[in-house]
Amino acid sequence: MNAPASRPAPNGTAVGSEADVVIIGGGVMGASIAYHLAEAGVRDIVVLEQGELAGGSSGKPIGGVRAQFSDPVNIALGARSLRAYQDFGRRPGADIKLDSVGYLFLLTEPAHVAAFETSVALQQEFGVPSRLISAREAQQLCPYVVPDGLLAAVYSPTDGHARPGLAVQGYAAAGTRAGVVFATGTRVTGLVTTGDRVTAVHTDRGDIRCRTVICAAGAWSAAVGAMAGVDLPVRPVRRQLAFTAPLTPPAPRIPFTIDFASTAYFHNSDDGLLLGIADPDQADGFDVTWTADWLDLFRAAVAHRAPALADLPISSGWAGLYEVTPDHNALIGRSTTVGNFLYATGFSGHGFLQAPAVGEVVRDLVLDRPPVIDVSALHADRFLSSTTIRPEAAVV
Known part of the structure; x- marks a missing residue:
């Protein structure tokens, strides 16, 4: 498959000055979130990627897809995503070389x-x-x-493996057709907060006023969170x-x-x-x-x-x-201190296999409706108390 028709901001050209939703990170998580938001009718979505799409962790994982986990939320995310990958040729419409070998x-x-x-x-x-x-x-x-x-x-x-780069391309191509702007080669340099909200994103191509910011920056998420004053313990x-x-x-x-x-x-x-x-x-x-x-x-x-x-x-x-958290489980949720800052990161090697379901979950959080899967156990604030869920073993 050819690369998606993303719309990068050419060198020296400013990105658009305003967006409804700004997604930071052009890997499989950012692309999935953008696709599912656009599919739900959200317009004015911009995905900011410092390099090329799938140029970070999403370009080099092993491609495993499975529902074998030890706790309900990860099983649900894996199983729902597995079904989505099995249907990927129809929705969004791309061949990801899925091999259901178990x-x-x-x-x-x-x-x-x-x-x-x-x-x-x-x-x-x-x-x-x-x-x-x-x-x-x-x-x-x-x-x-x-x-x-x-x-x-x-x-x-029913488990198996697929090609993550092709999944990113598939989501990005469908998102582009729905009006999503994928601004590659665009580095986020800061976030402007006013009160308890992010009001603008600074980039090396210009500033973007926004209503919602979503961090899907993978291994770089801790730095992005710090720009908003949100602790995302990802290493x-x-x-x-x-x-x-x-x-x-x-x-x-x-x-x-x-x-x-x-x-x-x-x-x-x-x-x-x-x-x-x-x-x-x-x-x-x-x-x-x-x-x-x-x-x-x-x-x-x-x-x-x-x-x-x-x-x-x-x-x-x-x-x-790998984008690793202290308990090897993801961070998914909305900040309790910066109300329009959401995050989906820290998947500790499980990002690709959970990306379709997480895209739907974040879509629901943005639209302020009950998510398709209850991910409250994966809120970043769990590390402020003793409510962390069972650690996942550091396996693929």
Whole structure:
């Protein structure tokens, strides 16, 4: 698919001076919010992106889509988004290369098996077809898996993976047709507040008076929140992945497979495999330089669980940013101190898979109506008290 017909502000040209809604961040979250607002009839929407659309975290995630979570709000967001991605070809109308191969979690510790048993029961209450399976069944689904030492696995056949960049393009193209302005190459330099409201957005292309501001700036959200005096506890953490060289014979079609204890993961990608792992020692920061040193961590993790992957030749890779909160759950809501400042950020690796549902939720919040999913548990103010929800494990 070609790039969307976004309308960037040319170098040296001021952006429009007024908008109903200004969305800061041109990744999948900002594009989804813009699309759903425009679909609901909201006009004068401007999306500000400092680089190109999907140029930040949305351009470099692993593309997993799933409804397997351990709490009701994340299950609901994942399940609703999964249905939206299955229907993406019709609404908004784009091919995102969705491959519904399922998600397969490999479990090697008794405590993890017990936790997943509880989670699966909850998921099934929401209609998610996840189930606990044996080690032998896991190997049948993914021939790379060695069952020795594997206590159990969890599989949901409707999960899978897609191409996040194509989703951003699809939302942006549909939004553009509905009148949304995507101002790429436009950096936000400040917010003007009057009383308890944001009244204007400063950019390096000019100022925009506005009625509503939405922060969907991903790893950069803490700085945007600070401009409005709103605390958004989001920190940037580099995550890296790699692609194998083309495989002969071709890799079998396998689920998105995760060794839960180590977080090592892999799935099909074109004519090879995509590989990755969450490095627990990765320092915070905005560095997205790709290095190969983390591959030793991956190889050690799969040496016993999927040993055939340990020596596969690597052809390329990339590094991107997770936008991480203290409990690894998103921040979604309206500020209690700046009434027209909303936020959808801090997804800790789950932004792409939850973007369709979050776009609908934020649309409803902007329109001051009950959201399609109750996300009150994800309000940023939870960190001011002891009401944080169960932390999500740092897995994809």
